Amino acid sequence: xxxVSQHPxxxxxxxxxxxxxxxxxxxxxxxxxxxxxxxxxxSLMLMATSNEGSKATYEQGVEKDKFLINHASLTLSxxxxxxxxxxxxxxxICSARDVAGGDSYEQYFGPGTRLTVT
Amino acid sequence: xxxIDQPTEMTATEGAIVQINCTYQTSGFNxxxxxxxxxxxxxxxxxxxxxxxxxxxxxxxxFLSRSKGYSYLxxxxxxxxxxxxxxxxxxxxxxQLIWGAGTKLIIKP
Numbered sequence: 668x669x670x671v672s673q674h675p676x677x678x679x680x681x682x683x684x685x686x687x688x689x690x691x692x693x694x695x696x697x698x699x700x701x702x703x704x705x706x707x708x709x710s711l712m713l714m715a716t717s718n719e720g721s722k723a724t725y726e727q728g729v730e731k732d733k734f735l736i737n738h739a740s741l742t743l744s745x746x747x748x749x750x751x752x753x754x755x756x757x758x759x760i761c762s763a764r765d766v767a768g769g770d771s772y773e774q775y776f777g778p779g780t781r782l783t784v785t
Numbered sequence: 786x787x788x789i790d791q792p793t794e795m796t797a798t799e800g801a802i803v804q805i806n807c808t809y810q811t812s813g814f815n816x817x818x819x820x821x822x823x824x825x826x827x828x829x830x831x832x833x834x835x836x837x838x839x840x841x842x843x844x845x846x847x848f849l850s851r852s853k854g855y856s857y858l859x860x861x862x863x864x865x866x867x868x869x870x871x872x873x874x875x876x877x878x879x880x881q882l883i884w885g886a887g888t889k890l891i892i893k894p
Contacts, residue, residue, distance in 0.1 A: 710872065710886040760827045774882070776827040
């Protein structure tokens with residue numbers, strides 16, 4: 668089956684620093700990747716949709732200058748949380764859609780990255 | 786606005802059957818998904834319905850009624866490992882997934 672990896676799985680950083688999270692599709696090509704954030708006991712919140720070779724589309728209320736997304740290739744998208752604050756502490760999950768899937772219904776999720784900002 | 790409703794929490798007994806309901810109001814409909822999410826992990830795909838009716842996959846089945854904006858996930862022969870959150874998501878006219886808040890299922894021996 669399709670596999671999506673994320674790195675790192677856990678990260679602790681100090682307030683004011685930046686953190687980069689990588690999302691890779693390991694055995695398929697993904698023209699579209701999605702970045703989600705999930706706070707404890709809450710549902711997934713879509714932050715942005717990332718398309719290979721173009722600018723990401725951010726959801727309302729998500730600061731694009733704070734959450735920088737780069738989808739440089741068909742297998743890699745990165746999310747950089749800039750000038751992180753404690754309220755950015757959350758579980759960040761990426762998902763990818765297989766380019767060969769056409770109208771395929773399934774998104775493949777990465778294992779998530781637990782970010783803690785101290 | 787777009788809205789998906791699921792019960793917050795349900796409790797069931799090992800070996801029994803449980804039905805988790807999901808109602809939705811979205812701008813357009815291009816499929817409904819059920820995902821399982823264990824604590825601290827990412828969601829895993831369970832089922833997909835785009836036409837009315839029942840889709841069966843092993844111990845799990847999912848039902849859809851588009852006219853009623855309603856779906857349910859049926860879990861049979863419950864096992865302790867089925868304790869998780871179950872997320873209902875609808876793909877709208879823009880092919881964007883709209884997520885429910887999830888139903889936490891607690892399985893008791």
